[in-house]
Amino acid sequence: MKKVIIIGCGAMGGAILSGCLAHDIWKKEEVSVREHSEEASAAKAKQYGTEVCHDLKEAETADLVLIAVKPNIVPSVLEELRPHHPKKVISIAAAVALETLEKGLPDAEIVRVMPNTPASVGEGMTAIAPGKKASDELVKTTEEIFTALGKAAVVTERQLDELGALSGAGPGYAFVIIDALADAGVLVGLPRKLAIEAAAQTLYGAAKMVLETGKHPAELRDQVTSPGGTTIAGIYAMEKRGIRAALIDGVKACLDRSDEMSGK
Numbered sequence: 001m002k003k004v005i006i007i008g009c010g011a012m013g014g015a016i017l018s019g020c021l022a023h024d025i026w027k028k029e030e031v032s033v034r035e036h037s038e039e040a041s042a043a044k045a046k047q048y049g050t051e052v053c054h055d056l057k058e059a060e061t062a063d064l065v066l067i068a069v070k071p072n073i074v075p076s077v078l079e080e081l082r083p084h085h086p087k088k089v090i091s092i093a094a095a096v097a098l099e100t101l102e103k104g105l106p107d108a109e110i111v112r113v114m115p116n117t118p119a120s121v122g123e124g125m126t127a128i129a130p131g132k133k134a135s136d137e138l139v140k141t142t143e144e145i146f147t148a149l150g151k152a153a154v155v156t157e158r159q160l161d162e163l164g165a166l167s168g169a170g171p172g173y174a175f176v177i178i179d180a181l182a183d184a185g186v187l188v189g190l191p192r193k194l195a196i197e198a199a200a201q202t203l204y205g206a207a208k209m210v211l212e213t214g215k216h217p218a219e220l221r222d223q224v225t226s227p228g229g230t231t232i233a234g235i236y237a238m239e240k241r242g243i244r245a246a247l248i249d250g251v252k253a254c255l256d257r258s259d260e261m262s263g264k
């Protein structure tokens, strides 16, 4: 039996946990969760049907420790963990560099990972950057976990930060776009529920076409835009309002904030 400790079982830690349980990567009894208090840990354990990590001493014998707290909490978690010499650690914290993690836990094999919340429904996109001491086995285990929860790519640490701004934060952008398209549907007369379903399914279907055909998105867009037709009129109006520049600026601002947070 494996022993996995999840430190911080919020939006992302919980998404990874539910994905791993659903895909039989971990069994409930193999996982213990730790929150900032015993009470909070018990509540999360009850929610997911897992065990509670009562004492970080348990990290001494754990096969894997997943750090999934907010970046500003990571230093205190590293301090708490250090005396217990965890062997294998995955950190999903944005803007907390491998160098910082390796200084905090000098004995551990460490991998930095940038997942996203669609991992909870098996459609995640995860970047994996191995630390200096990370064994091939830990990288393989990490790839196995996140491939089961969607797509995963082993990349450099800089690319992980860049992907953080694209795919890590990306679901946030996508939900805004879906919400805005649904508003547009309501504006032209559709019921809200139908408008949300149509907006979400349309983005999902378009994304699937890009992934399955391997065609450039511009080529697929051309198939929708008849000359002098309706779609090109819509795209022209959106381009005039700077839709592309808004998205590019958004990703750049996200990366700049990540660099600022990690002191670059």
Ligand SMILES: NC(=O)C1=CN([C@@H]2O[C@H](COP(=O)(O)OP(=O)(O)OC[C@H]3O[C@@H](n4cnc5c(N)ncnc54)[C@H](OP(=O)(O)O)[C@@H]3O)[C@@H](O)[C@H]2O)C=CC1
Residues within 6 Å of the ligand: 007, 008, 009, 010, 011, 012, 013, 014, 034, 035, 036, 040, 068, 069, 070, 071, 073, 077, 092, 093, 094, 095, 114, 115, 116, 117, 168, 169
């Ligand atoms: N959300 C996302 O889409 C993504 C997040 N990440 C990264 O994942 C990490 C977690 O983010 P997210 O899940 O959104 O944050 P959440 O706040 O949802 O989750 C963090 C959890 O950690 C708990 N916590 C706080 N202090 C401690 C502590 N000392 N020990 C144990 N648990 C503690 C929090 O409890 P409480 O709420 O009571 O404080 C909360 O349940 C961040 O570092 C973020 O950068 C990476 C990719 C995507």
Ligand SMILES: O=C(O)[C@@H]1CCC=N1
Residues within 6 Å of the ligand: 094, 164, 168, 169
């Ligand atoms: O906004 C955040 O801090 C996290 C990092 C990537 C997605 N969400």
